[in-house]
Amino acid sequence: MHATHGSAAVTPPGWAVDLITRKYHDDLLSLGMQLPERTSLRIVMNDVQDIDAISAIYDYPDDALNHLKNAAKEFLSDFYVDNEYLDRIRIEIIDVSDTELIRISQIRKEHVNRLVKIKCYTMGMTPTTPRILVAAYECMRCGHYNYIVQEHDKLIEPFECENDVCGRRSAFKLDERKTTQQDWC
Numbered sequence: 001m002h003a004t005h006g007s008a009a010v011t012p013p014g015w016a017v018d019l020i021t022r023k024y025h026d027d028l029l030s031l032g033m034q035l036p037e038r039t040s041l042r043i044v045m046n047d048v049q050d051i052d053a054i055s056a057i058y059d060y061p062d063d064a065l066n067h068l069k070n071a072a073k074e075f076l077s078d079f080y081v082d083n084e085y086l087d088r089i090r091i092e093i094i095d096v097s098d099t100e101l102i103r104i105s106q107i108r109k110e111h112v113n114r115l116v117k118i119k120c121y122t123m124g125m126t127p128t129t130p131r132i133l134v135a136a137y138e139c140m141r142c143g144h145y146n147y148i149v150q151e152h153d154k155l156i157e158p159f160e161c162e163n164d165v166c167g168r169r170s171a172f173k174l175d176e177r178k179t180t181q182q183d184w185c
Contacts, residue, residue: 012074015053016067021075023047032076035085041072042092057093058100061115065091128183136178139163140171145178 012020020028024041031041048054056064073086096117104120137146137158144163148156160169 010066010070012067012071013052013056015050015056016064016071017074018050019043019048019053020068020071024072028072028075029079031072031089032079032081035081036088039088040090040092041068042094043068044095045093045097046095058115060113061093062113065093130181131184132179132181134180136175136180137172138175139166139168140173141168142166145175146172 024043027041031038043057045054045057048057053064056067068091069089072089072091076086076089077083093115096115098117100115101117101119102111104118107116107118132150132155135148135150135155135157137148138144139146139161142161142163142165144161144166146158146162148158150156155174158172160167161172
Protein backbone atom coordinates (compact mmCIF):
# COMPACT_ATOMS: atom_id res chain seq x y z
CA MET A 1 0.00 0.00 0.00
CA HIS A 2 1.55 3.30 -1.06
CA ALA A 3 0.74 6.87 -0.10
CA THR A 4 -1.64 8.69 -2.40
CA HIS A 5 -0.92 12.21 -1.17
CA GLY A 6 -1.63 14.87 -3.74
CA SER A 7 -3.61 12.58 -6.04
CA ALA A 8 -6.91 13.77 -7.39
CA ALA A 9 -10.06 11.61 -7.28
CA VAL A 10 -8.57 8.54 -5.62
CA THR A 11 -10.89 5.54 -5.34
CA PRO A 12 -10.69 4.25 -1.77
CA PRO A 13 -10.20 0.50 -1.21
CA GLY A 14 -13.21 -1.70 -0.48
CA TRP A 15 -12.50 -2.06 3.23
CA ALA A 16 -12.60 1.74 3.65
CA VAL A 17 -15.84 2.12 1.69
CA ASP A 18 -17.46 -0.76 3.60
CA LEU A 19 -16.40 0.58 6.99
CA ILE A 20 -17.58 4.10 6.23
CA THR A 21 -20.87 3.22 4.51
CA ARG A 22 -21.96 0.31 6.70
CA LYS A 23 -20.64 0.86 10.20
CA TYR A 24 -20.57 4.68 10.22
CA HIS A 25 -23.46 5.44 7.85
CA ASP A 26 -25.57 7.32 10.42
CA ASP A 27 -22.59 9.09 11.98
CA LEU A 28 -21.47 10.24 8.55
CA LEU A 29 -24.94 11.54 7.62
CA SER A 30 -25.01 13.46 10.90
CA LEU A 31 -21.55 14.87 10.16
CA GLY A 32 -22.65 15.90 6.68
CA MET A 33 -25.57 17.85 8.11
CA GLN A 34 -23.35 19.58 10.68
CA LEU A 35 -20.53 20.62 8.33
CA PRO A 36 -18.67 23.01 8.60
CA GLU A 37 -19.29 23.42 12.36
CA ARG A 38 -18.37 19.78 13.01
CA THR A 39 -15.62 18.17 10.94
CA SER A 40 -14.49 14.99 12.75
CA LEU A 41 -15.66 11.42 12.35
CA ARG A 42 -14.41 9.09 15.06
CA ILE A 43 -13.63 5.51 14.13
CA VAL A 44 -13.68 3.21 17.17
CA MET A 45 -11.08 0.48 16.65
CA ASN A 46 -13.19 -2.02 18.63
CA ASP A 47 -15.87 -1.61 15.91
CA VAL A 48 -13.47 -2.55 13.11
CA GLN A 49 -13.79 -6.27 12.34
CA ASP A 50 -12.40 -6.57 8.80
CA ILE A 51 -8.84 -7.93 8.89
CA ASP A 52 -7.78 -5.84 5.88
CA ALA A 53 -9.05 -2.69 7.57
CA ILE A 54 -7.34 -3.53 10.86
CA SER A 55 -4.07 -4.30 9.09
CA ALA A 56 -4.20 -1.13 6.99
CA ILE A 57 -4.98 1.12 9.97
CA TYR A 58 -2.20 -0.28 12.19
CA ASP A 59 0.46 -0.83 9.52
CA TYR A 60 -0.18 2.20 7.27
CA PRO A 61 -2.13 4.72 9.37
CA ASP A 62 -1.47 7.75 7.14
CA ASP A 63 -2.69 5.94 4.04
CA ALA A 64 -5.60 4.41 5.94
CA LEU A 65 -6.74 7.80 7.21
CA ASN A 66 -6.58 9.19 3.67
CA HIS A 67 -8.57 6.22 2.33
CA LEU A 68 -11.21 6.63 5.05
CA LYS A 69 -11.42 10.38 4.40
CA ASN A 70 -11.80 9.76 0.64
CA ALA A 71 -14.52 7.18 1.30
CA ALA A 72 -16.34 9.65 3.57
CA LYS A 73 -16.03 12.43 0.99
CA GLU A 74 -17.27 10.13 -1.78
CA PHE A 75 -20.24 9.03 0.35
CA LEU A 76 -21.21 12.58 1.30
CA SER A 77 -20.74 13.95 -2.23
CA ASP A 78 -23.84 11.92 -3.21
CA PHE A 79 -25.81 14.16 -0.83
CA TYR A 80 -24.66 17.41 -2.47
CA VAL A 81 -22.44 18.52 0.36
CA ASP A 82 -20.20 21.42 -0.72
CA ASN A 83 -16.72 20.22 -1.78
CA GLU A 84 -15.08 22.97 0.26
CA TYR A 85 -16.67 21.47 3.37
CA LEU A 86 -15.78 17.92 2.36
CA ASP A 87 -12.09 18.83 2.33
CA ARG A 88 -12.35 19.80 6.00
CA ILE A 89 -13.38 16.31 7.15
CA ARG A 90 -11.03 14.68 9.65
CA ILE A 91 -10.97 11.02 10.59
CA GLU A 92 -9.99 10.21 14.17
CA ILE A 93 -9.02 6.71 15.31
CA ILE A 94 -9.96 6.10 18.95
CA ASP A 95 -9.86 3.19 21.41
CA VAL A 96 -6.69 1.65 19.99
CA SER A 97 -6.12 -1.87 21.29
CA ASP A 98 -3.87 -2.36 24.31
CA THR A 99 -1.90 -4.89 22.25
CA GLU A 100 -0.39 -1.81 20.57
CA LEU A 101 0.45 -0.24 23.96
CA ILE A 102 4.10 0.73 24.45
CA ARG A 103 6.01 3.05 26.72
CA ILE A 104 7.76 6.05 25.22
CA SER A 105 11.13 4.56 26.22
CA GLN A 106 10.30 1.44 24.14
CA ILE A 107 9.71 3.26 20.85
CA ARG A 108 12.02 1.85 18.18
CA LYS A 109 12.42 2.04 14.42
CA GLU A 110 9.79 -0.67 13.88
CA HIS A 111 7.19 1.70 15.36
CA VAL A 112 7.88 4.50 12.86
CA ASN A 113 4.86 5.17 10.60
CA ARG A 114 2.73 2.64 12.51
CA LEU A 115 -0.26 3.27 14.74
CA VAL A 116 0.72 2.69 18.36
CA LYS A 117 -0.79 3.47 21.73
CA ILE A 118 1.63 5.21 24.06
CA LYS A 119 1.61 5.03 27.81
CA CYS A 120 3.26 7.93 29.59
CA TYR A 121 2.98 10.10 32.65
CA THR A 122 3.38 13.85 32.85
CA MET A 123 5.73 14.61 35.71
CA GLY A 124 5.61 18.37 35.48
CA MET A 125 5.15 21.31 33.21
CA THR A 126 7.35 24.25 32.48
CA PRO A 127 6.01 27.35 30.80
CA THR A 128 7.20 28.20 27.33
CA THR A 129 8.81 31.58 26.90
CA PRO A 130 9.80 33.31 23.71
CA ARG A 131 13.52 33.43 22.98
CA ILE A 132 14.83 36.01 20.54
CA LEU A 133 17.00 34.54 17.79
CA VAL A 134 17.46 37.66 15.65
CA ALA A 135 16.53 41.06 17.08
CA ALA A 136 15.32 43.79 14.73
CA TYR A 137 16.26 47.23 15.97
CA GLU A 138 14.95 50.34 14.27
CA CYS A 139 17.23 53.37 14.25
CA MET A 140 15.17 56.25 15.63
CA ARG A 141 17.14 58.72 13.52
CA CYS A 142 16.95 57.26 9.99
CA GLY A 143 14.42 54.39 10.33
CA HIS A 144 16.89 51.72 9.10
CA TYR A 145 16.48 48.24 10.61
CA ASN A 146 19.56 46.67 12.18
CA TYR A 147 19.35 42.88 12.63
CA ILE A 148 21.45 41.45 15.46
CA VAL A 149 21.83 37.67 15.97
CA GLN A 150 21.20 36.83 19.62
CA GLU A 151 23.32 33.98 21.00
CA HIS A 152 23.03 34.56 24.74
CA ASP A 153 20.29 35.11 27.29
CA LYS A 154 21.06 38.83 27.49
CA LEU A 155 19.70 40.96 24.66
CA ILE A 156 22.48 42.52 22.57
CA GLU A 157 21.72 45.93 21.10
CA PRO A 158 23.43 47.48 18.08
CA PHE A 159 26.51 49.62 18.76
CA GLU A 160 25.81 51.91 15.83
CA CYS A 161 23.40 52.12 12.90
CA GLU A 162 24.44 49.91 9.97
CA ASN A 163 23.17 52.52 7.53
CA ASP A 164 26.32 54.15 6.07
CA VAL A 165 24.57 57.51 5.75
CA CYS A 166 23.44 57.57 9.40
CA GLY A 167 26.06 55.85 11.59
CA ARG A 168 24.28 57.00 14.74
CA ARG A 169 25.40 55.33 17.99
CA SER A 170 22.22 55.51 20.08
CA ALA A 171 18.41 55.58 20.10
CA PHE A 172 17.38 52.16 18.79
CA LYS A 173 13.99 50.63 19.34
CA LEU A 174 13.33 46.86 19.32
CA ASP A 175 10.59 45.98 16.80
CA GLU A 176 9.03 42.71 18.05
CA ARG A 177 7.02 42.25 14.84
CA LYS A 178 10.19 42.02 12.75
CA THR A 179 12.18 40.13 15.39
CA THR A 180 12.64 36.37 14.88
CA GLN A 181 11.59 34.46 18.01
CA GLN A 182 11.31 30.83 19.10
CA ASP A 183 9.29 29.22 21.89
CA TRP A 184 11.67 27.95 24.54
CA CYS A 185 11.04 25.64 27.48
